[in-house]
Structure formats: structure tokens, C-alpha cells
Amino acid sequence: MGKKIAVILGSPDPDSFCRALADRYAESAEQAGNEVRYFRLGEIEFDPVLRHGYNRRQELEPGLRDIQSAITWSEHVVLVFPVWWGSMPAIMKGMFDRLFLPGYAFKYRENSQLWDKLLVGRSAHVITTMDTPPWYFRLVYRNPAHNQIRRTILEFVGIKPVEITVLGPVRGASDGKRQTWLDRVSAFARKT
Template structure:
């Protein structure tokens, strides 16, 4: 029996290699019998800035309310994004800031050091591109853009990352290498 999968493209351009990875993953998951929905952050209409922090409630735009409904619907999330300046693109960070809110993704509890995780029971895949060689990003930079998403965003809210694939360097990569990377995305989506 298939899962309900939400594929989130965190690159602002859907015609990027990240866009190709997201589309390949989604098509492969559908062929494997999963139900798939997709979010293209670059096509959504929302303010990525949490204007007052958590001091005031900032009304959610229609696209963000739909995104929250899709996250609740999903059993599995797949995030596809590039590493820029060692971290996630501003658009993806803004999406997290605006959507993964207290009361939706987590809940502070009086007298408790850690909040209640409101999105438990979901898993996630991360498909991440970069221009830095993957080994260098891992061992020299210590993967801040992966830790931020896996540990301090998804796991904080109860979503369990089960697989992370890194693709790079994208800059200067040949068509054959990109085809190999697309096959890797196809393989994990087919499971």
C-alpha cells in the first residue's frame, strides 16, 4: 500500500536541477503506487519574513494554509533544495519560519525544556544539491544546511529524516553525471 508523499521544492526556480530532481522523485513515487502532492515554493505567493517573530500572529496567506494542510495530509515529506552559502535558500528558510509555527508544528509546554512535537509519525527524505564536493561539505564545513533541516527543523517538530542524498558539485557537472543523480532520486522514490 502506497504512502501519501509531499514533495517540496525549496529552490525558487522549478527549471533548476533541483526542479528536475523533485519532478523525477514525484513521478517515480506515483509509478510505485504512492499518492503525491507537490509544493513549488518559487510559485507560491507568501511573505517569507516572519515580521514580528512569535510576538504577534501573522496571518497566513492562502498558499501557506494549503501547505499546512498538505503537511498534515502527508505521511512522508521529500525536501529538494540547494545549499547556498552553506545553508538553505532564504525562500525555504522563510517557508519554515512561516509554516512550522507553534501550535501547528510544535507546542511549548509550561515547565518543560522541550516542546511537544506535533508532526510526529511522518518521515522525510532530503535531496540536496551543492557546488561544493559532498565530502568537503561534510568533513570541512560539517554540513550546516543539512543539520539545520534534519535536526533543528524536522526532528524538532517530530518528522524523522530517513534518507539524505547530496548531489554535487553541480557546477561543471556533465549530463551523464546528472542522469546518474536522477536515477538515485528515482531509486529512493520507488521504495
């Protein structure tokens, strides 16, 4: 029996290469016998701004409730997004701001700086694209998007291990190179 996988596309552009990658991952994972729930953030209406921080409850829109339910249900979370300005697109960060709240994703301990990780038992695969050469992003910029998603978001709430795949530079990549990347993502999905 396959795994329960939540796939989340964090690019708002319906014609992006990230969309092609996420579509391919979801399709290949299903063909391999996994159960997949797939979300395209650009097609979901929600306010990405956590208006009052943790001081006041902000009701989740139906699309966010569906994503939260899928993450709770899942054994494996797949995130696909482009790296823009060294980080994830605002729509994806907004999803995390709105969903990964105290009481759902983590819980601060009373009279302590420590917290309990409430999403333990799930793994993740993060697939990012970028126009910067990956070696330059790693050596010069020191992987800010990858450190953020792995350490300060996913591992913070207990999702571990987190595998990260970097595809790039996308700008100027040939059709053959893009096909190689799509095939690579297909292979990942079949092995999940």
C-alpha cells in the same frame, strides 16, 4: 497501497537542476502507486518573513495553507533544495519560519524549557545539491545545512527518521552524471 507524500521544491529557479530532481521524484512516486502533493515554492506567493516572531499571528497565504495541509496529511515529506552559503535558500527557510509555528509543529510546555513534537509519525527525505564537493562540505564545513534541516527543524518537530542525499558538485557535472542522479532519485521515489 502507497504512501501519502508531500514533495516541496525549495529552489526559486524554475530551470534549476533541483526542479528536475523534484519533478522526477514526484512523477516516479506517483507511478509507484503513492499519492503525491507537490509544491514549488518559487511559484507560490507568500511573505517568507515572520514579521512579528511568535508575538502576533500572521495570517497564512493560501499557498502556505495548502502546504501545511499537505504536511499534516502526509506520511513522508520530501524536500529538494540547493545548498547556498552553507544553508537552504531563503524561500525555504521562510516557509519553515511561517509554517512550523507553536501549536502546529510544536508546543512549548508550561513552566518548562521542553516542548512537545506535534508532527510525529512522519518520515522525511532531504535531497540537496551543491557545487562544493560533498566530502569537503562534510569534513571542512561540518554539514551545516544538513544539521540545520535534520536536527533543528525536522527532528525538532518530530519528523523522523530523516534521510539526507547529497548530490554534487553540480557545477561542471556532465549530462551523464546528472542523468545518474535523476535515476537515483527515481529509485528512491519507487522505494518510498
